[in-house]
Amino acid sequence: xxxxxxxxxxxxxxxxxxxxxxxxxxxxxxxxxxxxxxxxxxxxxxxxxxxxxxxxxxxxxxxxxxxxxxxxxxxxxxxxxxxxxxxxxxxxxxxxxxxxxxx
Amino acid sequence: xxxxxxxxxxxxxxxxxxxxxxxxxxxxxxxxxxxxxxxxxxxxxxxxxxxxxxxxxxxxxxxxxxxxxxxxxxxxxxxxxxxxxxxxxxxxxxxxxxxxxxxxxxxxxxxxxxxxxxxxxxxxxxxxxxxxxxxxxxxxxxxxxxxxxxxxxxxxxxxxxxxxxxxxxxxxxxxxxxxxxxxxxxxxxxxxxxxxxxxxxxxxxxxxxxxxxxxxxx
Numbered sequence: 149x150x151x152x153x154x155x156x157x158x159x160x161x162x163x164x165x166x167x168x169x170x171x172x173x174x175x176x177x178x179x180x181x182x183x184x185x186x187x188x189x190x191x192x193x194x195x196x197x198x199x200x201x202x203x204x205x206x207x208x209x210x211x212x213x214x215x216x217x218x219x220x221x222x223x224x225x226x227x228x229x230x231x232x233x234x235x236x237x238x239x240x241x242x243x244x245x246x247x248x249x250x251x
Numbered sequence: 252x253x254x255x256x257x258x259x260x261x262x263x264x265x266x267x268x269x270x271x272x273x274x275x276x277x278x279x280x281x282x283x284x285x286x287x288x289x290x291x292x293x294x295x296x297x298x299x300x301x302x303x304x305x306x307x308x309x310x311x312x313x314x315x316x317x318x319x320x321x322x323x324x325x326x327x328x329x330x331x332x333x334x335x336x337x338x339x340x341x342x343x344x345x346x347x348x349x350x351x352x353x354x355x356x357x358x359x360x361x362x363x364x365x366x367x368x369x370x371x372x373x374x375x376x377x378x379x380x381x382x383x384x385x386x387x388x389x390x391x392x393x394x395x396x397x398x399x400x401x402x403x404x405x406x407x408x409x410x411x412x413x414x415x416x417x418x419x420x421x422x423x424x425x426x427x428x429x430x431x432x433x434x435x436x437x438x439x440x441x442x443x444x445x446x447x448x449x450x451x452x453x454x455x456x457x458x459x460x461x462x463x464x465x466x467x468x469x
Contacts, residue, residue: 188416190423191287193278205286205350212289212343213271216296219342220442223335227449234456241463248467 252452260445266438273431280428286350289343291431294421295439296339297365301401302443303333304368307375308398311391320458323387326394327379328450332443333372333397341369352414359413364404371397 270291280287307329314322344362345355356362371393378390408417424432 188282189419191283191290191416191420191428192281193425193427205284208286208346208350209288212346213292215342215346216292216339217267219335219339223446224449227446227453231449231453231456234453234460238456238460238463241460241467245463245466 253448256445256448259441263438263441263445266434266441270431270435270438273434277431278427283351286347289347291435293340293343293347294432295436296336296343298436299439299443300333300336300340300365300368301404302440303329303336304372304394304397305401306447307333307372307394308401311394311398315388315391323391324451324454324458325447326391327375327454328447330372330375330379330390330394330397331450332446334369334376335446336443337365337369337372341365357414359415360407360411361404361413361415364400364407368397368400368404371400 274288274291277288277291279285307326310322310326310329313319314326344365348357349355375390375393375397378386378393382389405418408415409419421429421432
């Protein structure tokens with residue numbers, strides 16, 4: 149084996165090992181992603197159990213409550229406005245009919 | 252409005268003012284932490300989202316059988332509430348799932364059938380709005396599919412186990428968590444009845460308006 153080849157073989161081996169490692173990781177990644185979290189059969193109060201991992205939950209919680217209350221409020225306002233508009237039209241038409249009756 | 256409407260509306264408002272206090276005092280859940288408290292508004296919204304298409308479907312079936320306008324008006328009012336409570340359920344659910352499951356959405360049987368139920372509600376309203384003459388009967392047919400979908404939504408989590416909690420979590424709740432939940436359920440139920448009453452009132456007023464236009468034309 150020439151000196152240049154003897155230096156090249158370990159290098160090729162290293163490249164092959166790294167390539168195999170990358171290939172294995174790439175093959176395992178989707179499998180790891182496909183594992184869904186386990187479903188919960190019951191809800192347990194926090195009590196003495198260790199505190200859950202602190203991922204910011206407050207924005208999601210506050211957002212949910214704000215969306216529900218704002219959505220319900222918007223619907224009540226929309227319903228009231230529609231009711232008011234129809235009642236006004238009814239009153240106007242009833243007045244028109246009365247005037248016609250007199251005429 | 253009927254005599255009971257104003258006291259009931261005041262009671263409902265009071266319940267919605269008190270509910271955050273009860274929810275704040277309820278304990279966090281051991282695995283999900285604070286974000287679990289979305290449940291106190293998510294689940295009552297979801298139950299109203301199941302109740303509304305049932306009311307819509309039964310009223311539509313009665314309308315198809317008897318042809319009474321009152322049944323049709325009730326179905327239309329309930330369809331609007333299907334869309335409202337469906338939207339609240341489908342928005343609060345992903346907000347909870349983001350923290351609890353690490354994802355906004357999964358295409359499991361519960362979430363997908365809920366989305367389908369919500370779209371059936373929209374289909375009903377779009378038909379009524381743009382369907383032209385005869386759309387009332389066509390929409391009533393659509394509403395039947397919406398009602399049939401309700402039991403499927405409810406049992407889906409028990410037949411197809413996914414990451415969505417099954418229906419058995421509710422009876423197993425300890426008092427500290429169950430009390431605020433049932434309080435919110437009653438608040439939402441009262442709100443549902445009040446909104447149905449208002450919406451039916453609107454339909455009755457529209458019917459009166461149509462009659463007046465006909466009388467003016469004659």
